[in-house]
Amino acid sequence: MKHVFLLLFISGIASLLFSQDLILNGNFEDVNICSEYNQPCSCHAWRLSSRNLPVYSIGTNKYVTLSVCNSSIPHIRSYLESRLADTLIAGETYKFSMDVKAEDQAINELGILFSDKLVFTGTDTLIDEKPDIVFGDNVKLYRKSKKGDWINLETEFVAGSEDNYIIIGCFGSGQDLMRIIPPNAKSFKNCYYSFDNIKLISENNLHDPANIEQTKQIVYSQHKRHPIPEDLFSEESFKLRAFIITEPEVATEQVDTIVLSNTLLFDFDSYEITDVLAETLDSVFYDLPETPQNIIITGHTDNIGNKEYNEELSLKRAKSIAAYLDEKGILSVDKINCFGEGSNMPVDDNDTEEGRQNNRRVEIIVRY
Numbered sequence: 001m002k003h004v005f006l007l008l009f010i011s012g013i014a015s016l017l018f019s020q021d022l023i024l025n026g027n028f029e030d031v032n033i034c035s036e037y038n039q040p041c042s043c044h045a046w047r048l049s050s051r052n053l054p055v056y057s058i059g060t061n062k063y064v065t066l067s068v069c070n071s072s073i074p075h076i077r078s079y080l081e082s083r084l085a086d087t088l089i090a091g092e093t094y095k096f097s098m099d100v101k102a103e104d105q106a107i108n109e110l111g112i113l114f115s116d117k118l119v120f121t122g123t124d125t126l127i128d129e130k131p132d133i134v135f136g137d138n139v140k141l142y143r144k145s146k147k148g149d150w151i152n153l154e155t156e157f158v159a160g161s162e163d164n165y166i167i168i169g170c171f172g173s174g175q176d177l178m179r180i181i182p183p184n185a186k187s188f189k190n191c192y193y194s195f196d197n198i199k200l201i202s203e204n205n206l207h208d209p210a211n212i213e214q215t216k217q218i219v220y221s222q223h224k225r226h227p228i229p230e231d232l233f234s235e236e237s238f239k240l241r242a243f244i245i246t247e248p249e250v251a252t253e254q255v256d257t258i259v260l261s262n263t264l265l266f267d268f269d270s271y272e273i274t275d276v277l278a279e280t281l282d283s284v285f286y287d288l289p290e291t292p293q294n295i296i297i298t299g300h301t302d303n304i305g306n307k308e309y310n311e312e313l314s315l316k317r318a319k320s321i322a323a324y325l326d327e328k329g330i331l332s333v334d335k336i337n338c339f340g341e342g343s344n345m346p347v348d349d350n351d352t353e354e355g356r357q358n359n360r361r362v363e364i365i366v367r368y
Contacts, residue, residue: 019201019202019205020086020201020202020205020206020207020209020212021085021199021200021201022084022085022086022088022094022200022201022202022207022212023082023084023085023166023198023199023200024044024045024082024083024084024085024215024216024219024220025043025044025045025046025082026098026197026198026199026200027062027196027197027198028043028046028056028057028062028063028064028196029062030043030044030045030220031043031044031058031062032044032220032223032225033223034223034224034225034226034347035223035224035225036224036225036226036257036259036347037226037259037347037348037358039347039348039358040058041053041056041225041226041345041346041347041348042054042056042225042345043056043062043064044219044220045082045083045216045219045220045233046064046080046081046082047080047081047082047228047232047233048066048078048079048080048081048124048228049078049079049081049119049120049121049127049167049169050078050079050120050121050122050123050124050125051120051122051123051227051228051339052078052124052228052341052344052345053225053228053344053345054066054078054080055192055343055344056346057194058349061196062196063099063101063194063195063196064080064194064195064196065103065192065193065194065195066078066079066080066169066192066193066195067124067190067191067192068107068110068169068170068191068192068193069107069170069190069191070189070190070191071189071190071191072189074126074173075125075126075173076124076125076126076190077124077125077126077127077169077170078124078169079119079121079127079167079168079169080167080168080169080195081118081119081165081166081167081168082165082166082219082233083118083164083165083215083219083233083234084114084163084164084165084166084200084215085207085211085212085215085216086207086208086211086212086215087162087163087164088114088159088161088162088163088164089159089162089202089206089207090159090160090161090162091158091159092158092159092202092203092204092206093156093157093158093159093203093204094156094157094158094159094200094201094202094203095154095155095156095199095200095201095203096112096133096154096155096156096157096199096200096201097152097153097154097155097197097198097199097201098152098153098154098168098195098196098197098198098199099150099151099152099153099195099196099197100150100151100152100153100193100194100195101149101150101151101193101194101196102193103191103192103193103194107170107172107191107193108136108172109134109135109136109170109171109172110134110135110153110168110169110170110193111131111132111133111134111135111168111169111170111171111172112131112132112133112134112166112167112168113127113129113130113131113132113166113167113168113171114132114159114161114163114165114166114167115129115163115164115165115166115167116161116162116163116164116165117164117165117234117235118165118231118232118233118234118235119165119167120230126171126173127167127169127171128171128173129171130171131171132157132160133155133157134171135153135155150194150196152197156203164235165233166200168195168198189308190307190308218238219233222237225345226257226298226345226347226363227296227298227339227363227365256288256365256366256368257363257364257365257366258284258363258364258365258366259361259362259363259364260277260280260361260362260363260364261357261360261361265277265280265362266317269313271313271316271317271319271320272320273320273321273324277321278324281321281324281325281328282328284364285325285328285330288330288366289368290368291331291368292330292331292335292366292367292368293335293367293368294331294335294336294337294367295322295325295330295331295335295336295337295364295365295366295367296336296337296339296363296364296365296367297318297319297321297322297336297337297338297339297362297363297364297365298314298318298338298339298340298341298362298363298364298365299313299314299315299316299317299318299338299339299340299341299342299362300314300341300342300343300345300346300359300360300361300362300363301313301314301342301343301359301360302343302346302350302355302356302357302359302360303343303346303350303356303359304350304356307342307343308342310342310343311340311341311342311344312340312342313340313342314340314341314342314362315338315339315340316340317340317362318338318339318340318362319338321362321364322336322338343359346359347359347361
């Protein structure tokens with residue numbers, strides 16, 4: 001009988017050691033060094049469904065934070081998403097778990113959607129899909145803790161289809177998604193939640209380890225983050241990578257990336273075009289090889305000050321540059337897209353003055 005128990009014990013340990021986790025970088029320890037800045041700006045394998053990156057803690061305990069909803073506008077949402085390490089097997093049982101910390105308001109639902117395609121919403125908006133897993137009101141754990149405690153959520157589910165992507169966020173619609181709204185809650189306030197230690201374990205270990213490793217290598221090799229390409233981690237990006245490897249001579253779209261320092265070119269707390277900025281823009285755009293098809297201008301700040309105010313200021317700075325380019329006849333304003341990211345997409349550590357300086361910038365993408 002002792003031998004039987006010993007075999008069962010060894011079998012259980014082996015199952016734990018060799019369990020197949022289909023989440024890539026679920027603890028967010030692996031840091032991406034973006035190709036645009038050669039700086040640790042985000043975590044490997046993860047992005048948002050909009051054109052943003054999740055707010056990434058690159059300190060001792062690495063995790064991501066996103067705005068799951070808004071206190072005044074029910075359809076404003078952010079969703080965390082990633083490529084799975086291997087395609088789900090229909091009928092297979094999986095164990096899903098993650099750690100969550102409420103930073104602001106509380107909600108009564110978090111959902112997990114598995115999809116056969118990557119969802120790109122372009123802006124922070126509701127994904128009108130029914131999630132495969134719902135952690136609902138019965139959990140009673142979405143209240144903000146004074147200690148900022150993490151809570152663990154876990155469940156089992158049976159895959160219903162062969163999906164390649166995971167999407168995490170709040171899928172509930174309407175004002176009733178809010179669990180606690182204080183009477184004095186600030187209007188249009190984004191409600192932030194942090195996520196860590198995300199796991200998806202196959203019960204019967206039916207996945208090929210070689211497939212998992214190959215997917216990880218391809219996903220980790222995609223370093224472009226500014227701005228987020230729509231096909232990042234998608235099936236199309238996998239095909240494109242294979243195509244480029246076999247056909248390196250294929251011509252690609254011509255793009256110029258221009259980075260301007262906010263601190264040098266804008267007065268403090270201002271979005272007015274200074275003489276220095278005007279001279280810089282004139283010199284940059286004087287010798288363009290051809291007329292641009294379109295231009296993307298994105299303003300960024302450090303994390304000092306009010307988050308919403310920084311987003312608004314960075315957008316105004318981007319729009320000021322767009323108006324100047326239109327006035328100079330570089331490109332009409334209707335062909336210029338402006339975004340204000342505030343402190344959401346740092347390229348350096350905000351804990352140092354040098355890092356904050358690098359984060360205060362305007363990025364201009366010129367497409368021909």
